[in-house]
Amino acid sequence: MKDQLRTSLFHLLIIGLMAGLYFTLPEYHSGVLARAMVLAVYAMGYNLLFGYTGLLSLGHALFFATGMYGLGLAMQHLDVGASTGIVFGLIAALVISTVIGFLALRTTGVAFMIVTLMFAQAGYLIILWMGEYTRGDEGFAIQASERVLAGIDLSQPDNRYFAALVLFGISLLLIGWVVRSGFGKTLVAIRENEERARMLGYNVHRHKWVAVIISGVLSGAAGAAYALLFGYVGATFATVQYSIFPLLYVLLGGAGTTLGPLVGTVFMYYLIDLSSQVTSAYLLIAGVALILLTLFAPQGIIGELRKRVFPWLP
């Protein structure tokens, strides 16, 4: 209990710090942070599966895109408001992650990676195939006038930032609670030794399935939030590239840490952004930096900090 309380207080401190940053950072960087918080939620969802459960998915873009299209298509074609759109996005992510989890968890290891990748690719192609409604690869914009939630205009920078912060904060507290709960500890046990966890009487399959569902819904929430806050819904977000991104964010920030996803997302953004100011071969610089970090800080930034300096980091 003490552990739970300390973790929650620490996360609340981080949320407060993020709120304070809005008032200190120039507007460009506060805009970057708003986007990073949304993507960090996506990475947090991914981290629950990869960092805590030991399941490496290559198809999480499907969950992100499901939330995004669930909201976007509902707003575009059913003429519903933003709040109802969010519900559509979350339900869509819940349904898809439940089904995908049920099917994909029949496999393990490399097969799990391939199956999730294939499901995501199928999802991407379905988006293109349903071009009449989704506008295929082009996607569609959600007008600023429609992006109003409970009377709050989410196209305004301050509202957008704090909406992203609310989502991030809820997700961080939720993840912090989950990973410190008995359920979360069981996930770690499964990650460390699945056979032993099974032998001890845990229903491994059910735990992993629930982990996939939570992970998928969080990813879907991030996708819905991205559409709502930044006004665009597009098939690019369903491509394999966007399945790789959360893996990179988590690896860089620290798998199995609650703050790793945020740190990795921000680090990755500025790595690309700053190196692109130096050379057009910025992807090379980014690639080398990633290799170096992987070689010399294999547990990621927060993971290394926890290992070397702050062992109490959640």
Add this chain to the structure above:
Amino acid sequence: MADKKNSPVNVNRRTALKTLAAGAGGVAASGLLPGLGGYSQVHSAEPIKIGFQVHRTGIGAAYGRWYDRTTQACVEKINAAGGINGRMIEIVAEDDGTDPKRGAEVVEKFASQHNCDVSFGTLFSHVVYGSAPRAGELKMPYFVVSEGHHVASGALNRYTLQPGITDVKSQVEAMAPFISENLGKKVTMIFPDFAFGHDHRDYFSAAFEARGGTILEKIAIPPTETSFTKYFPKIPRDTEVIYHVMVGPAVLTFVKEMGEFFGPSKPEIFGFIDSLEAVDIASPGLEFLDGTYFWEGNPRYAQEEQSEFDTAYREAVGVDENGASVSDAKDVSTYAHMFGCWETLHIIKRGMEAADYKGPADRTKLIEAVEAMSDMPHSFEHPQGAKLFNGKTHQTFGHQYISKVTDGKLVLAHTTSIEDTLYEDEVDYTAQSF
């Protein structure tokens, strides 16, 4: 974000916090907070900053390379002639990776980090869709060179304009008269199964059928396809014209396999040069295209009756008579599209001069000045041809070119009228508030 900057509360807050932030020298020194150095008021002698959203990497890189060259050449010309309102143009280029998320981030950089006056340049439609909402929110004029129908369809906002290049709907519809009168009445369409292909499928088939033609078959090719032989047997035997718009790296395979399928007795074939932009028509495997027709936004090869405007434009950008770089004959340009950068920059110049543009506070005046434009005569500023700009839909209309592949070169066979490209307005952006 402009609101945030203009709000008195935020000014006070920002002023106070700038002092705090100045103490955070270590962070600022890292380069993460370049904006903290202070906001200097725009001075009339300062350059006009144009944010150039360029596809340097990703699927649009070949286009981006030539959009960049065209842009640099145009700015050099304009600056040598005195700039805009006596101020030089400074291009601030950022790679969008041909990615809609990065595209939006780049627009944010232009607006709130580089303090650009306007942004321009994007080609790929999904990047436009991803970026335009942010441009509208940041109140940043966003001049796209995309040829997508997104602007004129009303899907975007008042800050997004496409005055320098025609859109796919007008291009496609303008092909129907030529094909039905010269090539045949029974068409089979082969197109990629995504938005670009669907635009062709929908707009062309409607325009063609309205002229009494028949679309025998619509063959959609999945974007992941690398071999096309299984699709060719679907082409009905009585097809008189094949209309193809395949794009991407697989296009060479597509043409080669189509040639093997038909052999010497092929029907008339009509395609869009988008398939072969930046690709040498004389490449091995493309011999089959000899005698076929292509839409061209701007004729790649210098024609017999080349205008003096095209000559000057070609020379300024560094393109030879075959449409390749003057320094490397294998570096083929994206000639059918890149003129849009040249023309758009001249429109921005004309708009700024008409609006007596002095700084970001005059952005809305600039948009209104461009909206007031209409006729754009064939000139050094518009080397592709005359244009008719529709201020309500933010979309320009212009001549389209149809060329025939003859001995490995594209020879102009037909020029459409501007009237052939017109369609009914789908939006009135001028009715939207800023």
